[in-house]
Amino acid sequence: MTASRIAPLALYQEVAERLRQRIFAHELKPGTWVDEQALAEDYGISRTPLREALKVLASEGLVTLKPRRGCYVTEISERDLDEVFKVMAMLEGECARISATRATESELATLKHIHADLERAADARDIDRFFEANQAFHHTLQGIADNRWLQHVIEDLRKVIKLSRHHSLFSDGRLEQSLAEHRAILDALSARDADAAELHMRAHIRSGREALARIAEARNRAA
Numbered sequence: 001m002t003a004s005r006i007a008p009l010a011l012y013q014e015v016a017e018r019l020r021q022r023i024f025a026h027e028l029k030p031g032t033w034v035d036e037q038a039l040a041e042d043y044g045i046s047r048t049p050l051r052e053a054l055k056v057l058a059s060e061g062l063v064t065l066k067p068r069r070g071c072y073v074t075e076i077s078e079r080d081l082d083e084v085f086k087v088m089a090m091l092e093g094e095c096a097r098i099s100a101t102r103a104t105e106s107e108l109a110t111l112k113h114i115h116a117d118l119e120r121a122a123d124a125r126d127i128d129r130f131f132e133a134n135q136a137f138h139h140t141l142q143g144i145a146d147n148r149w150l151q152h153v154i155e156d157l158r159k160v161i162k163l164s165r166h167h168s169l170f171s172d173g174r175l176e177q178s179l180a181e182h183r184a185i186l187d188a189l190s191a192r193d194a195d196a197a198e199l200h201m202r203a204h205i206r207s208g209r210e211a212l213a214r215i216a217e218a219r220n221r222a223a
């Protein structure tokens with residue numbers, strides 16, 4: 001028997017990634033109807049791979065499929081954010097707890113290097129660079145915890161958070177506050193204090209939610 005050839009990346013997966021990025025960039029805004037015919041024509045594909053891609057995004061919570069009404073970009077509410085951040089605080093807190101006892105000296109050095117990049121980005125008031133370093137810090141910590149199921153759920157929830165129209169780092173004083181929170185997490189990890197690492201991480205996630213709430217409240221007042 002000859003071995004089956006490995007197929008290249010399925011078309012629907014590429015379509016799903018393109019749509020995912022457009023949703024995160026808010027080119028496809030929350031609450032808007034997804035025009036399948038227009039998208040299929042735009043990408044030069046049939047509607048079959050497009051619909052498969054939308055099923056993938058629906059499983060991630062990024063779009064909502066409504067019977068007889070079509071597909072809509074998911075609109076995340078303040079209640080949704082409250083609930084998602086509560087779960088995120090528990091999950092990322094657990095990652096920090098595990099990592100405090102499991103991290104090697106080399107892995108701690110990597111986290112310290114990333115934190116130094118956070119410091120430089122904060123000094124330069126470079127929010128984009130700070131955001132990238134922040135993501136790297138959390139992803140590295142999740143890798144150290146080495147629980148693929150935990151990491152999978154966290155990644156899916158972070159996709160849902162990206163549906164928010166706001167970014168917590170744009171809140172006044174949030175950049176400095178976030179930096180101090182990362183420093184506290186890193187200190188706890190370096191001290192191998194699992195309880196403190198978990199508590200500081202949970203507080204860090206809660207602070208991110210509070211910052212988003214302040215931005216939403218300010219924009220509602222201005223509207």
